[in-house]
Amino acid sequence: MKRYSAFAVAREAFRFHSGWERAWRSPEPKSEYDAIIVGAGGHGLATAYYLGKNHGIKNVAVIEKGWLGGGNTGRNTTIIRSNYLQDPSAAIYEKARSLYEDLSQDLNYNIMFSPRGVIMLAQTEHEIRGYQRTAHANALQGVATEFISPQRVKELCPIISLEGPRYPVLGGLWQPRGGTARHDAVAWGYARACSDMGMDIIQKCEVTGVMSENGKVSGVRTTKGEIKCSKLGMVVAGHSGVLAEMAGFRLPIESVPLQALVSEPIKPCMDVVVMANTVHGYMSQSDKGEMVIGGGTDAYNGYTQRGSFHHIEETVRALIETFPMISRLKMLRQWGGIVDVTGDRSPILSKTPLEGCFINCGWGTGGFKAIPGSGWGMAELMAKGHSPLTEDFGLNRFREGRFIDESVAAGVAH
Amino acid sequence: MLILSCPNCGELKDETELSAGGEAHLTRFGPGSSDSDFEGYLFNRENPKGVHFERWRCSSGCGKWFHAARCTATNEVFGTYSAQVTEPPQEIRDVVSAKRPGWTWRDLS
Numbered sequence: 313m314k315r316y317s318a319f320a321v322a323r324e325a326f327r328f329h330s331g332w333e334r335a336w337r338s339p340e341p342k343s344e345y346d347a348i349i350v351g352a353g354g355h356g357l358a359t360a361y362y363l364g365k366n367h368g369i370k371n372v373a374v375i376e377k378g379w380l381g382g383g384n385t386g387r388n389t390t391i392i393r394s395n396y397l398q399d400p401s402a403a404i405y406e407k408a409r410s411l412y413e414d415l416s417q418d419l420n421y422n423i424m425f426s427p428r429g430v431i432m433l434a435q436t437e438h439e440i441r442g443y444q445r446t447a448h449a450n451a452l453q454g455v456a457t458e459f460i461s462p463q464r465v466k467e468l469c470p471i472i473s474l475e476g477p478r479y480p481v482l483g484g485l486w487q488p489r490g491g492t493a494r495h496d497a498v499a500w501g502y503a504r505a506c507s508d509m510g511m512d513i514i515q516k517c518e519v520t521g522v523m524s525e526n527g528k529v530s531g532v533r534t535t536k537g538e539i540k541c542s543k544l545g546m547v548v549a550g551h552s553g554v555l556a557e558m559a560g561f562r563l564p565i566e567s568v569p570l571q572a573l574v575s576e577p578i579k580p581c582m583d584v585v586v587m588a589n590t591v592h593g594y595m596s597q598s599d600k601g602e603m604v605i606g607g608g609t610d611a612y613n614g615y616t617q618r619g620s621f622h623h624i625e626e627t628v629r630a631l632i633e634t635f636p637m638i639s640r641l642k643m644l645r646q647w648g649g650i651v652d653v654t655g656d657r658s659p660i661l662s663k664t665p666l667e668g669c670f671i672n673c674g675w676g677t678g679g680f681k682a683i684p685g686s687g688w689g690m691a692e693l694m695a696k697g698h699s700p701l702t703e704d705f706g707l708n709r710f711r712e713g714r715f716i717d718e719s720v721a722a723g724v725a726h
Numbered sequence: 727m728l729i730l731s732c733p734n735c736g737e738l739k740d741e742t743e744l745s746a747g748g749e750a751h752l753t754r755f756g757p758g759s760s761d762s763d764f765e766g767y768l769f770n771r772e773n774p775k776g777v778h779f780e781r782w783r784c785s786s787g788c789g790k791w792f793h794a795a796r797c798t799a800t801n802e803v804f805g806t807y808s809a810q811v812t813e814p815p816q817e818i819r820d821v822v823s824a825k826r827p828g829w830t831w832r833d834l835s
């Protein structure tokens with residue numbers, strides 16, 4: 313692989329950009345791999361990357377039914393933060409956030425990580441107490457956050473209206489080192505690095521069945537034929553229930569559409585991310601100038617990648633009260649992704665009832681921020697059979713009543 | 727907008743006038759049941775891409791519960807039926823079979 317650098321840009325400028333090579337190969341599948349990852353979203357690709365980089369397992373295929381990064385990884389609003397309440401969450405999300413800080417250098421691919429800071433608004437008495445509690449928990453966990461006054465919120469985000477008629481701003485939980493990154497670039501950067509290690513990323517190839525012998529996984533059936541493996545990682549977000557059924561087990565997960573929308577580009581007006589959980593909306597400004605807006609999930613199961621229109625209406629209505637200046641903006645696009653939601657709003661990184669088959673899912677509305685940490689932990693779990701990052705996120709926690717309850721901290725979709 | 731017809735009051739209702747109640751026809755396991763039955767009842771779900779049976783409440787209408795059969799991939803509604811049954815009635819299953827030959831759901835088809 314030719315490295316990207318300022319020198320490479322200069323060199324290509326002198327030869328009409330004719331020397332750039334493809335970022336990754338598009339091979340046909342081999343008949344057998346040491347490990348197969350199903351799903352080339354951020355989590356699947358990061359798992360493959362750290363399998364190779366940290367554990368030396370490089371005979372790996374990542375199988376994707378559509379195009380890489382075309383699932384939720386390419387559909388999210390890119391908020392990165394790690395201000396969760398419970399210790400196991402803080403560990404994996406903070407690991408991810410810290411890996412994001414130098415991921416561009418590690419991958420030699422600009423993922424445009426922008427630690428611009430994230431404010432979560434407190435708009436009720438209950439939220440004030442909740443976020444003060446989270447700030448204390450974060451202090452103990454070593455995650456830098458702070459509960460700030462309404463005046464400080466206004467300094468950080470001048471376009472906000474503190475005196476909203478329904479829900480005035482009473483304070484906020486501020487994580488200065490949170491922010492955003494370019495979502496496609498995260499998938500592309502990992503894909504390029506995986507391909508460079510000799511891994512095969514096989515796109516337009518759907519897994520249609522899971523093969524097993526004597527209770528142990530032996531491979532997958534795909535639209536490009538059968539492919540054997542001794543270790544299988546299912547990392548398919550909204551389609552986790554479909555894959556689990558192929559492998560013969562059920563999951564504590566329901567899949568629902570989650571929507572987002574962006575406005576026409578405008579001049580820079582907001583250099584932080586603001587989340588308003590009570591009124592259910594959040595907003596940031598992309599480098600192109602579009603206001604990126606996320607809303608709520610549908611109330612019923614669905615795989616339509618579209619979502620119900622009234623949720624968009626509710627989100628926009630709430631955000632206009634919070635940011636009156638956006639009331640005249642035109643919206644350019646709206647879309648949906650299928651998110652995999654668990655009862656305690658925490659992910660599942662786990663062995664499964666089928667030996668050799670592992671699952672990484674349940675990131676629901678907020679897994680973009682976790683991609684590097686999740687891949688790191690999942691790779692260790694697949695390589696060694698256990699990982700300190702993932703041990704609390706096992707499937708058995710539901711049976712044993714050891715929930716990692718983030719439904720308060722993650723009350724809104726993000 | 728998803729529109730369902732409430733079998734109790736006969737009205738056509740928008741999804742904003744209804745409350746979704748999740749997967750239908752769960753067998754309720756309580757104290758004394760095995761851990762895996764209890765776990766299955768409380769947490770594990772079919773979550774299919776395709777035919778789904780679910781509970782709804784006519785919350786801005788007559789206030790009563792009912793059942794619906796719907797395709798989660800297309801939002802096509804196969805029909806709605808009474809809340810007082812433990813599995814989908816034959817006429818609903820016939821509609822589903824006509825539109826989705828070979829469908830299964832739990833041990834039903």
Ligand SMILES: Cc1cc2nc3c(=O)[nH]c(=O)nc-3n(C[C@H](O)[C@H](O)[C@H](O)COP(=O)(O)OP(=O)(O)OC[C@H]3O[C@@H](n4cnc5c(N)ncnc54)[C@H](O)[C@@H]3O)c2cc1C
Nearest residue numbers: 351353355377383384385388389391519649679680681726
């Ligand atoms: C609108 C929206 C906004 C969001 N905002 C944020 C945010 O601001 N911050 C945040 O942290 N998170 C956010 N999220 C959540 C985040 O996007 C996801 O948690 C994360 O991207 C999941 O990544 P993944 O790799 O697990 O899944 P995906 O990126 O969905 O990848 C799964 C892949 O598996 C493939 N697949 C499925 N079935 C098969 C099969 N049978 N065979 C082969 N391949 C298959 C799919 O095609 C897909 O490409 C948001 C999500 C949405 C939808």
Ligand SMILES: [Zn+2]
Nearest residue numbers: 732735784788
């Ligand atoms: Zn009714």
